[in-house]
Amino acid sequence: MAFRPDYLVRETGQNLFRNPSLSIATILTVAVSLSLMGAALLVSQGVEQINNRFKDEVEFIVWMDIDVTQEQLESVDNILQDSPFVKRLSFVDRDQTFSDFQEFFADEPEILELVEADQLPTSFSVVPQDANVEYIRALGTEIEKESGVEEVQFADENIKAISSFSRGSSQIMLFAALASAVAAALLMYNSIRTAVFARRREIEVMRLVGATKWFIRIPFMLEGLLQGLIGAFLSIFAVFGLNKAFDSFFGDLDSFVFRDFAVPSTDVLFIGGFLMLVGAFLGALGAGVAVTRYLDA
Amino acid sequence: MIKLESVSKAYPGQATPALTEADADIAKGEFVFLVGPSGSGKSTFLRLLNKQEEPDAGRIFVAGKDIAQMSSWKVPMLRRNIGSVFQDFKLLPAKTVAENVAFALEVIGRPRGVVRKQVPAICELVGLGDKMTKYPDQLSGGEQQRVSIARAFVNRPLILLADEPTGNLDPQTSIGIMRLLDRINKTGTTVVMASHDRGIVDTMRKRVIELSNGVIVRDQDRGVYE
Numbered sequence: 164m165a166f167r168p169d170y171l172v173r174e175t176g177q178n179l180f181r182n183p184s185l186s187i188a189t190i191l192t193v194a195v196s197l198s199l200m201g202a203a204l205l206v207s208q209g210v211e212q213i214n215n216r217f218k219d220e221v222e223f224i225v226w227m228d229i230d231v232t233q234e235q236l237e238s239v240d241n242i243l244q245d246s247p248f249v250k251r252l253s254f255v256d257r258d259q260t261f262s263d264f265q266e267f268f269a270d271e272p273e274i275l276e277l278v279e280a281d282q283l284p285t286s287f288s289v290v291p292q293d294a295n296v297e298y299i300r301a302l303g304t305e306i307e308k309e310s311g312v313e314e315v316q317f318a319d320e321n322i323k324a325i326s327s328f329s330r331g332s333s334q335i336m337l338f339a340a341l342a343s344a345v346a347a348a349l350l351m352y353n354s355i356r357t358a359v360f361a362r363r364r365e366i367e368v369m370r371l372v373g374a375t376k377w378f379i380r381i382p383f384m385l386e387g388l389l390q391g392l393i394g395a396f397l398s399i400f401a402v403f404g405l406n407k408a409f410d411s412f413f414g415d416l417d418s419f420v421f422r423d424f425a426v427p428s429t430d431v432l433f434i435g436g437f438l439m440l441v442g443a444f445l446g447a448l449g450a451g452v453a454v455t456r457y458l459d460a
Numbered sequence: 461m462i463k464l465e466s467v468s469k470a471y472p473g474q475a476t477p478a479l480t481e482a483d484a485d486i487a488k489g490e491f492v493f494l495v496g497p498s499g500s501g502k503s504t505f506l507r508l509l510n511k512q513e514e515p516d517a518g519r520i521f522v523a524g525k526d527i528a529q530m531s532s533w534k535v536p537m538l539r540r541n542i543g544s545v546f547q548d549f550k551l552l553p554a555k556t557v558a559e560n561v562a563f564a565l566e567v568i569g570r571p572r573g574v575v576r577k578q579v580p581a582i583c584e585l586v587g588l589g590d591k592m593t594k595y596p597d598q599l600s601g602g603e604q605q606r607v608s609i610a611r612a613f614v615n616r617p618l619i620l621l622a623d624e625p626t627g628n629l630d631p632q633t634s635i636g637i638m639r640l641l642d643r644i645n646k647t648g649t650t651v652v653m654a655s656h657d658r659g660i661v662d663t664m665r666k667r668v669i670e671l672s673n674g675v676i677v678r679d680q681d682r683g684v685y686e
Contacts, residue, residue, distance in 0.1 A: 170566050181554070365552055371510070372615070373540035374567035375533075 174382040179389065182358060186390060189354040193394025193446065194401070196347030197438045200340045201402035204434050207336035209409065209424040223303045225287040226313045235311025236285070242309065243287060248302055251290040257283055284313060344441060351449040355387050359453045366457045376458050383454040384447040391446020392439060399435035406431050461619065461650045462486040462509060467518030469504055469674075478504040479674045481518070486652065488618070491645045493661050494654040495685055496671035502654035505671065506621045509652070510542045511535050523618055540568055543612030543620040543649075547627035549604045551596040557583060557607050558592040564611045578614055586610040586640060602633035606640065613644055620644060622653040626660060634660060658685040 179186050225243075227236060243252050255263075261280040268274045291299050303315040359366070369379050410425035464484045470477035479501045486492055494502040507513040508520055511527055520527050523541060530538065551560050558579050565575045583592050586606040596604050605625060612620055622641065626634035638660055645651045655661055661668060661684060668683030669676060 167566070167569070167572065169572070364550065368550055368552060368563065368611075369567045370536075371539060371544050371550070372564040372567060372611070373536040373538070375536045378567060378569070 175385045178386045189390045190394045192350040194397035197395050197398035198401035199343035203336045203340035208426045224316045227285050228313045229284050231311040248292050250292045255286045348445045355450045356453040383450045387446035387450025388443050391442035395439045395442025461488040463521040465519040467515045477674050489648050491651045491666040493668045500671040501674040541618045543617040545612050545622040545625045547624040549608045561610045582610045582614045601629050619650045661685040
């Protein structure tokens with residue numbers, strides 16, 4: 164099966180351009196299916212991102228009064244340390260709180276200007292042994308009674324709900340991505356089959372004069388691979404656009420939870436690279452399978 | 461060169477078998493006519509020789525090899541030794557005469573130098589040296605058949621199979637095609653040609669194998685149609 168490169172280039176090129184409408188249809192089909200797949204991956208990535216942010220184990224935070232005394236701090240610390248129900252305990256001092264604060268409001272310098280480190284409270288973040296909600300509430304309420312404790316803040320029920328919702332929807336999105344990959348493969352298979360059908364005489368002649376199956380198959384697979392790559396390339400623009408739209412939509416929405424829904428550009432690039440791979444693979448595979456039907460004669 | 465040993469072939473859904481216990485022995489360099497009415501098994505006979513069909517029973521030897529036992533990946537190599545010519549030419553309309561002929565060499569991976577040398581020579585041989593840049597639809601039927609013969613012969617096969625090559629041509633043109641096939645046969649190529657053209661078979665006076673309902677009813681040297 165010695166291929167002459169000029170033969171391969173010429174055949175693949177001719178195949179692509181001989182029937183431009185079919186080529187364009189195939190490429191657009193791939194582009195649309197892979198855009199869907201990319202969108203699904205994008206949403207799943209965004210959901211994952213939100214999920215990660217709220218997955219932290221912190222179950223409640225004990226905020227101390229701003230003017231808390233050292234004794235009061237030690238007393239609360241002792242209670243928490245000695246409690247058999249506390250799994251992990253960490254003290255967040257003023258500097259830490261301030262730097263968290265700065266990070267959180269990095270985009271809003273006017274707020275940062277208003278706040279000095281000594282205006283911020285210190286806190287304990289507590290991870291209980293048991294995730295049982297009733298139990299955590301009981302423990303928290305007890306500590307809230309101690310002197311010097313400003314407030315016990317429980318992990319927001321809403322956030323927990325969102326977190327479990329997002330876990331579910333992340334799976335649904337991955338399923339959608341898979342389904343659109345299958346759709347892309349089938350659509351591609353169909354349009355390449357049409358292209359192969361249009362050239363069945365040529366294939367017949369090749370078979371008769373003794374061309375090997377791979378010799379016949381490879382130009383078709385190369386054509387499919389190219390169409391897959393071009394389609395995937397187009398779909399990357401759609402995915403980028405969608406991510407931009409997410410960014411401005413959820414940014415304007417000013418929702419604390421969905422603030423980070425749009426993913427960083429590097430992630431989009433990663434999805435794009437993945438789509439290119441999928442496009443190339445599906446194109447070559449679809450063409451290979453489609454042409455095989457005409458090789459058994 | 462070609463040997464059939466009690467070869468049978470039936471197509472599913474057809475009452476009578478296409479070929480029943482056919483025996484034949486064709487020597488290198490022979491010219492053999494397969495005659496008989498449509499549906500008598502001539503095409504099946506030819507299609508079995510280059511493994512376009514598989515026999516249900518019996519053994520087929522081509523160039524000393526039992527092709528019934530041949531694994532499918534070797535079939536392309538078998539076909540490189542067997543040229544095929546058809547009633548409907550099977551030319552590629554988007555390619556010129558020279559490209560159609562060159563195609564047969566290119567798809568079996570022949571180097572460009574060989575293609576450049578062989579294609580004009582073979583076009584000259586079949587009498588189309590001045591029409592190499594024409595497209596099939598610019599040629600007469602006889603010329604198109606010459607292109608298809610050039611394509612079948614350009615790789616210098618041991619065997620040339622021709623299935624009704626004059627079936628679409630007028631008698632005058634047919635004579636030209638037969639002269640060409642005869643010339644190819646004279647170079648040592650074994651030619652097996654299916655035909656129900658009485659005039660041609662009677663004029664050529666070659667070996668005749670007659671089929672009737674899939675059975676070989678006559679095998680005669682220097683025979684006539686009936």
